[in-house]
Amino acid sequence: MTDFLQLLISGLATGAIYALAAIGFTLLWQTSQTINFAQGEFVMVPAFLALIAMRWFGVPFVASLVLAILASMLLLGVAFRYIIVGPLIRRGVLPLVISTIALSILLKESVKDFYSAEAQTFPTLLPDTLITVAGVSVSLAQLGVLAVALVTIVLLQWFLAGTRTGRQMQATAQNPTVARILGVPVERMILYTFLINAALAAMASLLVSPIYLAKFSNGETLGLIAFVAAIVGGFNQVRGAIAGGLLIGVLDNLAAAYVSTAYRQAIPLILLVLVILFRPQGLLGRKEERAV
Amino acid sequence: MTALLEVRDIEKSFGGVRAVCGVSFDVREGEILGVIGPNGSGKSTLFNCILGQLVPDRGTVRVNGRNVTALRPSRLNRLGVSRTFQLLQVFPELTARENLILAGQEHRGSRLARLFGARDAGMGAEADRMLDFFRLRRLEDEKAGSLSYGQQKLLDAAMAFMSGSRLVLLDEPAGGVNLTMLADLRERLEAINRETGVTFVVIEHNMEFVMALCSRLIVLAEGRIIAEGPPAEVRRDPAVIEAYLGH
Amino acid sequence: MSTSTSLLIGLLLLVLLALAPVDLNDFGVPYPGLRRYGTYILTLWLVTAIAAMGVNLIVGYAGQETLAQAAFVGIGAYLTAIVTKAGVPFGVAFAASGLLTFVIGIALGFPALRVQKHYLAFVTLAFTVLCWLVFRNEQWITGGVMGIRDIERPTFLGWPLRNHIRFYWFVLAITAIMTFVLWWIVRSPWGRAFTALRENPLRAESLGIDVRLYTLLTFALGSAYGGMAGSLYAPLVEFIDPSPFALGPSLLFMLMVVIGGSGTFLGPFVGAGIAVLLPEWLRAWETWYLLIYAVLVMVMMAFFPGGIVGLLSRLVARKARS
Ligand SMILES: Nc1ncnc2c1ncn2[C@@H]1O[C@H](COP(=O)(O)OP(=O)(O)OP(=O)(O)O)[C@@H](O)[C@H]1O
């Protein structure tokens, strides 16, 4: 039982990170019909930005984390919005999908060629000290991850539901045409979505890298998990992405302990198949109907 | 005698918006029924519910006594019900003739025969007949996307007749069509109805067009039927005048 | 182009390709013929083109996205390697590869296509990773990361295909047949239905076209082309391991089709040619190759979404007009 609780907590910690990646993915899809096949690489790259700041320029650790987030917002937010999505969205869905696939290859290869093909250790803010409460021991680092991710999610939810800009963003996500008619500055809202996605991906990156090391190929798994979390939770809902992320994190940790490690990666995939078979709109999703 | 199309108690909401609330009516074999009503009164939604494009929250649709509620549109089409959409929906990359063949090809022979048989799936002669009938013959090899709006509208309507359907639902066939072509379109539709006995249900905002074409009207407002009867009667109905002017 | 012209051009290309590895000096033509390596690359191009034709059917004709073609190639390759090593004739293995991948295509596509446009992409993505895990982990049958070596080239009607030129001709003949089959399908009424369901599925459905069924069939058929390509790939390279069937190569299949020109008949051949030849040309820059390729794709999508074939046919059309 205590084993189980320990696994549950570490599962929630990784799950919260997955949720960050999945939320950004969902937001992007809703507001700008952009399915970002490079989302996994978006979660892989920021850790390397921080490493570059630290190792190449000698920037202190905490400052490089901040720098990495800002640089991600610029590169993966603004540049992605205006250089790739902007010109391509008019060309239709397929060219954009293809471009994000190409972007994923570009990011992966760039990190491999310009930084390193080896997995890099990544420092953590909190030590790995174990604390034991009622027989359940968890590391301080894990609790820290969980806390940071949850605070981010709560802040985001507050922003989306509680502020004027957030509500305008949601309106844009639900129906850009109507939002525009109602006077919402749709273009700006779309840019905000890209910025938020980049920031969330950067957060996820900086939180996940101390646990799994930073490696150029990490994006494959992370991206897949982000898609699966978004779909399992319900594609059209931020709440869904959170639930999906947490669920996969927990399942993943339980699977690592109780199922063979060789097929640990398969758990989210099987979950995806089950959801598509039995609850295609996702666990928390609503059915969507197209206007004719 | 049972009706060709029987609509009972159809209801459909989108989130909080009740687009159609409890609509029932019958359409008899061979008649031309008009559906009118202000913008947003639920006409297109009603069509979409009848045709399986949307699943109604409640109610049933019967064609020839057979329950077809929520049947997929392609199945319904193969049972002899065709439609057009409110927005123009031809295939711009295909020629006018190809558009017509496409509209008919799933109704002739088996799927396997279509794979191994002729390229026109045996619909060539029928397509030519339709091109002549709608006076589009000289445009047959033009890409549909390069035709004028009115010609595309005509082609769109013509496609609905390629399947040999007995029941055709047209959503604003006259929308955006100029006056000369309008008269043409009306006259063609009347001719089809007269010669082959095809039954029509037509949504239309153009009153003149509706009054001249239809033998009976139903009027929708806010998702309900507020009047029903011959055009001349409906035109004088105070409830109808209220619905149109009251907004 | 009329039917007979396209057939004639196809036949001409076929003859030229068949002669490519032959030393024509004996016949008075100063052409030495391709060497062993050149013939190998040409064969690889054909095999890749078969798989790419499948992707083109799914992406270019049915308007869906598949990220599993490398996995299907892998299934065909492993199946062929395993059963031919057990003594099953190649012909049976080839047919079984096509059939198995067709059935898997139906099983994957059926649930995914019920939902929403991009779900097929996600399901195929997941499937690719799953397959790769199986290839890598089930050592008892796939040899794990060590792979399967010494896969024999088959014998065709008592004619051994060990020789690289003979094997090339064999693959060329199969490619020609499979190209003809696909050409036949896309010019039949089915092809018209594909156009319709790609451009406007809503309207297509209302015209009696069973969009779900047609989409499912194209996906299964396209996947079967992947499986059959894999069945040829195994005896070509004579050694298989999981790496060419991972997610990365699946993505590359999608990219090559779009670069060549999705929805055009020749696109997959051009795209496969680039995908096979580019790494050869850029050999000196080996590590940079994927980087360059990715940038090329993005530039291409921004300026010529019709791919190379689309671009060329536009240029030809312009020239014809002026
Ligand atoms: N897919 C949809 N999602 C949400 N609301 C919808 C959808 N389709 C229609 N509605 C709403 O349902 C109501 C009825 O719309 P409908 O299109 O049926 O009206 P209509 O009578 O055809 O109008 P018009 O004459 O302008 O074509 C409107 O309030 C519309 O906004």
Ligand SMILES: [Mg+2]
């Ligand atoms: Mg309408």
